[in-house]
Amino acid sequence: MKLNQLDGLIAFWKVAxxxxxxxxxxxxxxxxxxxxxxxRQLEARLGVRLLNRTTRSVSLTEAGLAYLERxxxxxxxxxDAGDELNVLQGRPSGTLRLNAARVxxxxxxxxxxxxxxxxxxxxxxxxxxxxxxxxxVEKGFDAGIRFGESIDRDMVAIPIGGPVTVAVVxxxxxxxxxxxxxxxxxxxxxxxxxxxxxxxxxxxxxxxxLDGRLVDYEIGGNLIISDTTFSLDAALEGIGLAYTFVExxxxxxQAGRLQRVLTDFSPTFPGFxxxxxxxxxxxxxxxxxxxxxxxxxx
Numbered sequence: 001m002k003l004n005q006l007d008g009l010i011a012f013w014k015v016a017x018x019x020x021x022x023x024x025x026x027x028x029x030x031x032x033x034x035x036x037x038x039x040r041q042l043e044a045r046l047g048v049r050l051l052n053r054t055t056r057s058v059s060l061t062e063a064g065l066a067y068l069e070r071x072x073x074x075x076x077x078x079x080d081a082g083d084e085l086n087v088l089q090g091r092p093s094g095t096l097r098l099n100a101a102r103v104x105x106x107x108x109x110x111x112x113x114x115x116x117x118x119x120x121x122x123x124x125x126x127x128x129x130x131x132x133x134x135x136x137v138e139k140g141f142d143a144g145i146r147f148g149e150s151i152d153r154d155m156v157a158i159p160i161g162g163p164v165t166v167a168v169v170x171x172x173x174x175x176x177x178x179x180x181x182x183x184x185x186x187x188x189x190x191x192x193x194x195x196x197x198x199x200x201x202x203x204x205x206x207x208x209x210l211d212g213r214l215v216d217y218e219i220g221g222n223l224i225i226s227d228t229t230f231s232l233d234a235a236l237e238g239i240g241l242a243y244t245f246v247e248x249x250x251x252x253x254q255a256g257r258l259q260r261v262l263t264d265f266s267p268t269f270p271g272f273x274x275x276x277x278x279x280x281x282x283x284x285x286x287x288x289x290x291x292x293x294x295x296x297x298x
Contacts, residue, residue, distance in 0.1 A: 008042030011035050012050060013075050016068050018140050020058050027095065027140060092288035093122035099136050100145035102129045103228035104272045107247055108161035109145060116292045123285045131228055132199025136277070142286050143276040147269060157273040160293050166207070166266040167249040169258040173238040180261045181241075184208045184217050191240030192219035193231045206243050208265040232258075 014024040014035075021032040028035065043050050050064035060068060100109060105127070117125060128141070136144045144151075151157050170180075174191075181187055187206070195204040203224070205216035221240055225231060232249065235242035236257055242249075252258040274293055276286060 008038040008045075009071055009075060011038040012042055012064075013068070013072060015039060015051065015058060016060060016064070016072075023140060027097070029095070091122050092120050092284040094283065094285045095124045095126055096143075096285040096289060097126045097128070097141045098143055098145065099128045099130050099134060099139070099141045101131050101228055103245070103248070104145045105129065106229055107164065107245065108272050112160075112293065112296055115296060116289060119292065120285070120288050123288060131195070131226055132197050134199065136275075142283070143274055143289065145272055145274055148271070148273045149269075151273060151275045154278055155275040156278045157275040158290060158293065159271060160274045161271045163268050163271050165246045165268040167244055167246045167253075167260050168206075168241055168262045168266060169232075169235055169244065169249045169253065169260050170241045171236060171238045171257065172259055174235075174240060175259055175261075180259070182262075184210070184215070184262060184265055187217060187219050187241070190219075190221075191223070192221040193234045193240050193242045194219060194221050194224045195228060195231065195243075196224050196226055198226050204243075207267055208262065209267040210265060214267060 010028070011024075014027055015021055018024040018027065021035050025032040025035045039051065046067075048063045048067075049061050050067060052059045052061055098109075109127075113125070117123070133146070133150050134141075134144075136142075145160060148157060148159075168181075178190055181190060184206070192206070196202070197204065203218075206219050207214050207216055209215075223234055223239055225234070229244075229248065231242035232244055232252070234240065235244075236252065241261070249258055249260065253260055274290065276282070276290075282290070
């Protein structure tokens with residue numbers, strides 16, 4: 001065995017995991033060119049091409065797939081061993097990658113960030129805002145934060161906040177121009193600020209509680225956004241009605257900048273969950289977050 005025989009293995013493993021150089025390089029905190037060079041050197045040393053590269057995609061060759069199947073579990077064991085040593089030393093470490101919608105960050109994660117990072121100074125948190133519903137394992141995330149109803153059943157999910165109640169709000173100026181709705185059916189006469197999911201292209205249907213059941217409403221309006229928290233900003237500008245949560249709207253309501261409507265029809269949802277794959281052992285950095293969330297529920 002030569003000293004450099006293991007060089008490039010992590011680079012190859014990460015590119016295979018992410019399906020490309022850009023996200024793999026970000027995960028390893030190196031440049032894509034440095035990552036590519038490391039894999040080329042590995043291929044030269046092995047005497048076989050491991051990756052098919054085009055300008056738009058990266059895929060494994062037959063040899064690359066066979067090689068990954070052999071080295072993947074072993075590399076996982078090596079990394080887990082390092083995590084276990086950190087745990088023994090009382091020091092969770094590494095990059096913890098989280099995927100969450102902006103509204104969940106604002107409501108339940110932001111109040112926890114400072115304390116968690118102070119308690120775990122060797123953990124580097126990488127937070128991605130994503131309004132869609134993605135496969136966090138395929139995209140290389142350690143965990144995500146979403147509503148419980150949108151989480152796959154094969155995931156482990158723990159509550160990260162209490163129930164949240166919908167608030168439909170508008171500015172006083174808007175409600176002077178257009179009479180306030182008294183029933184969800186009245187929304188056909190209003191300019192509603194709509195949300196489009198980037199991943200699917202679907203427009204979110206507003207949910208209301210009628211006679212003890214949830215009813216979806218396809219609403220109309222001349223502003224479509226992809227950021228769940230921007231609806232409040234638009235409502236403050238007098239553009240139309242925003243569908244948000246009481247916790248986010250309350251400061252503006254108390255200050256008289258927004259008024260709440262359709263209160264009797266606004267549902268309460270169980271809230272957000274921190275979720276992660278049940279198919280792998282938890283690394284120390286994720287264990288630290290799960291334990292912290294359990295102790296400091298918002």
